[in-house]
C-alpha cells in the first residue's frame with residue numbers, strides 16, 4: 490500500500506492567461522494538478538479547458554459566474570449556475586465533471602442559502618466538493634512574494650499525514666503563483682514520502698463543513 494502523503498495542487502478561478510503558463514510548468518515537471526474553473530467563452534479559455542483534460546489534469550467546477558451575490562441567493566440559483574458550467578465544460582471537453590469547489594469554500598459566510606441544502610444537493614447528485622487544508626495565501630494580497638507562497642505551503646504540509654490539499658489561484662492577476670510553482674514543486678518532491686497527484690474518485694475529500702445527518706431523535 491502506498492503510504493506516501495498525497496499532495497494536491499489545486500487552482501481556482503481560472504482559466505486565464507496564467508493557466509497556460511501553469512500548464513507549461515506542470516508539463517515540464519510531469520506533475521498533474523486539479524483546476525476548479527469558472528465559465529469563460531473566449532478562445533484562449535476554451536483552449537485551456539481542453540489542455541487541462543488532454544494533459545491529464547482533473548477538471549473541477551468552481552462556478553460559472555463566480556458572482557457570490559447571484560449563486561448564493563437561492564438554492565435554485567446555485568444549481569442553475571453549476572449545471573450551466575457542467576454542461577458547458579462537457580460540450581467543450583467531453584468530460585462531465587463531478588468535482589466542485591464552492592466559491593469561498595463550504596465554510597463561506599456569504600451564502601444566503603444554508604450550505605447544508607447545497608451539500609445535500611451535491612451528495613444526491615454524486616458531485617463531490619473539495620475544500621482545502623493549506624492556503625498558499627496567493628489570494629490574500631496582490632502578487633504575494635513567491636517565497637511567501639512557497640513557505641505558506643511547505644510550513645503546513647507536514648501537518649497532514651495523508652492528504653495535503655493546497656489552495657492556489659490561476660486568475661489573471663496571480664503572476665507570483667506562476668513564478669512560485671517550479672520552486673514549490675521541487676521542494677515538495679524533495680521532501681520524503683510525498684507524491685503530487687490530481688483529485689480522483691480515490692481522493693478522500695477535504696471538507697470544512699460536512700453533511701449533517703438527520704436523525705429521528707433530533708429535536
Ligand SMILES: [Zn+2]
Pocket residue numbers: 501502551555592593
Ligand atoms: Zn473562487
